[in-house]
Amino acid sequence: MKIHMKCNEATHVCDKAQYKEAGFWERLSMKIHHIYCRICRQHAIRNTKLTHLFQRANLKTLTASEKEAIKQRLGQDLDRQ
Amino acid sequence: MSQVELDPNLWVDRYSDYLYNYTIVRVNDHEMAQDLISETFLAGLKSKKNFKGEASERTWLISILKRKIIDHYRKSNSRKGKAEVRMTYSDDDAEGDWLEERVEDLSDKTAEDTMENEELGLAILNCLEGLNDRQATIFKMKTIDGFDTEAICNEFNITPSNLWVIIHRARTAMADCLQKNWL
Secondary structure, three states: OOOOOOHHHHHHHHHHHHOOOOOHHHHHHHHHHHHHOHHHHHHHHHHHHHHHHHHHHOOOOOOHHHHHHHHHHHHHHHHHO | OOOOOOOHHHHHHHHHHHHHHHHHHHHOOHHHHHHHHHHHHHHHHHOHHHOOOOOOHHHHHHHHHHHHHHHHHHHHHOOOOOOOOOOOOOOHHHOOOHHHHOOOOOOOOHHHHHHHHHHHHHHHHHHHOOOOHHHHHHHHHHHOOOOOHHHHHHHHOOOHHHHHHHHHHHHHHHHHHHHHHOO
16 A cells, blocks of 8 residues: 555546545545645545536436437438438 | 537437437336437438527427427327326225325425436536547446446457546546536
């Protein structure tokens, strides 16, 4: 575990943490970095807020194959244009 | 105001998610929503020459979609008697303060929450259109569909560090955009 993380490393861990892909020690180093780095601390708050907004919005996307199906329905008409 | 040109080849990639989220909260049926979206695109193609270029492509498509959704409800409501309200106090035992029971439940805010979340969802999708297509696709796969880093890297043939750079830039742009338009 690194005691002194650089800002770019802390930002990277923060991004990974938004997708639950950061390990325990990484997150701990990040937290330590946040104690003395105000900019990263605020960035992390904003980044986490963005994650919460996505959770709240509960967005859905069409799958690639569903989009393809719509394209095919359109395709015949597009050719006629 | 500059004229907007229609570009139907890109409609599905650019707008289908937006239209889908707009539709699904209104019709609550996955299949039906897809049909309505296809019909909207088809109607858009047919009336392409009526597009005056005053609104954005998406606004124009949404206005068509709204008509389609209204038509859908007209069709499904055409049978009479569906909107009837029934009280279930049939025998004496079940007598109660039926009027009081029908007073609005203030703790139930789900309708408002749903509405607000829908607006939030559309604001997010609106901001996503500000990203470039590739960035938006990768960001959506990761954030909305929850694909693994590995799966996305294989599909787009990029390294994990490429992916995280894209994600980082997208997140920064999204946070800026939402701060302006939502928070």
